[in-house]
Amino acid sequence: MSGATARPWWKDAVCYQIYPASFKDSNGDGLGDVPGILSKIDYLRDLGIDVVWVSPMFDSPQVDMGYDISDYEKVYPPYGSVKDMEDLIEACHQRGMKLILDLVVNHTSDQHAWFRESRSSKDNPKRDWYIWKPPRYAEDGNRLPPTNWRSYFSGQTWEYDEHTGEYYLHLFAKEQPDLNWENEATRKAIYDSAMRFWLDRGVDGFRVDVVNMYSKGVEFKDAPIVDPRFYEQPAWCYYANGPRMHEFLREMNAEVLKHYDAVTVGELPHTPDPSKVLDYVGASDKQLSMVFQFDIVDIGQGREHKYHFEEWKLPLLKGIVAKWQQFIDGTDGWTTVFCENHDQGRSVSRFASDSPAYRATSAKLLSLMLGSLTGTLFLYQGQEIGMINLPPSWPIDAYRDIESVNFYKTMAAQSQDDPAELDYVMRSLQILGRDNARLPMQWTGERHAGFTHGKAGPWMRVHDLYGEINVERQVREGEGSVLGFWRRMIAFRKEHAEVLVHGAFEGFGMGDEKTFVFGKKGAGGQRAAVVLNFSGEEQEVELPGYEGLVFRVGNYDDAAEEEKGVEAKSRKLRPWEGRLYLAGC
Known part of the structure; x- marks a missing residue:
């Protein structure tokens, strides 16, 4: 293809998010660091990763785990140095991988x-x-x-x-004052300090934090009262997707990004309308390469308070997947595929089953689903080994996240320490809390999960099940492990990119509360069908009517032999079983 029509490299990429504090400690101080990331770069290459995304490693007082930046041009000393980052960038490039950073420019630290x-x-x-x-x-x-x-x-x-x-x-912590994007001098300083400084050192792009909150307008109206118990009310309708938001992003592209061919993936909360999302990701408008749309990871969150968990049913998830798969049809926009990040509970615990009997099967089920969806695929550290939420028995004292702890304190004061209310809050935090994703990475069955070898131990408690869920053990188990399945699924996705990465999505039986069945249609007559059982009981499913469907991938080890080369129109699925069929390939 010519340069004008060639697909951007990032559309076919598989990206891996690293949370520096919790990935790998190299010096025994209990905190993850950049040299620790560097020590595992071949592990990521072998997994099939194309892009490494490093969450904020900039200098910071760490009020919000690095999202309160005091100097964009320095690295938080316990994480390492600018030279360490340059070494990491070079190591990625030597292995044919890219590296992107968080761009946190809605706010700074109050120490900046x-x-x-x-x-x-x-x-x-x-x-x-x-x-x-x-x-x-x-x-x-x-x-x-x-x-x-x-x-x-x-x-x-x-x-x-x-x-x-x-x-x-400050939309976030009081130590995170919001920058005034209405001021041109402010924007120019951001472009120089937060962007060009790192792009000149070889960074390949950015995940852009709260990308739709820079333009807040100038009126500053009171928000409608939705919870009369509090003076403060949710007000995103006034500060998200403001009047100059698209203007600012076009300027950022023209002034900086286009000169580096840099990729951007924007964090885009509070934007449920697909047409409004397309305003950000249409290629011809040159704003963002793609965005994270948060409907899936918002499932179960309360309407008035995020950490008031609400029960939900499978058709909700299926409808969301279909919505954000199909909204780019016939457009020049692009989409992303993900269900975990540093701000969310673990997907196995939230969307499947983390019971001992089914947690590995469930992790593979989600891998099969995600690996079959259109868009750029993003994994979060530990997702590839099926890490799960922290145990329900852990008290609030074990939580470190500022959002979770402050919410607990607020609700304790408001309810006068009502036990029923606080039990509800703790159950919600155990499902939805950000700490679930921030537990140290489980590398081995050794003490502290091999995350650190320091006497003081890790900065945050390691999961109780690190001896059962860790990289070393799954490497020994081979292809039958969650890690082995992810490696195979990533390779299979790349091999069949026309239908899996770029194909058109269509859902079937979308009202069914136990199963998820969808088809994919790619160029050259390629077809795929995916059948997923999101329950702990056997379920029978009908495959889409694609001619010549042949079983190719399943999350039960015996599935390949059972159906090798056999066409099927219907299938009885075991608990949490998933299967992928191909035709015309």
């Missing part, structure tokens, strides 16, 4: 030099680099914040600064 200047006085040249507003006053004279917006990490989004007598905006 820019903010220190901004808060020093009202007439400082950088005052307008952040969002400052005077207080409001109630009829009784009490001081009120400029709006009633609720922060993601509980409480209000405004922090009063005694020194200058004004509030600054």
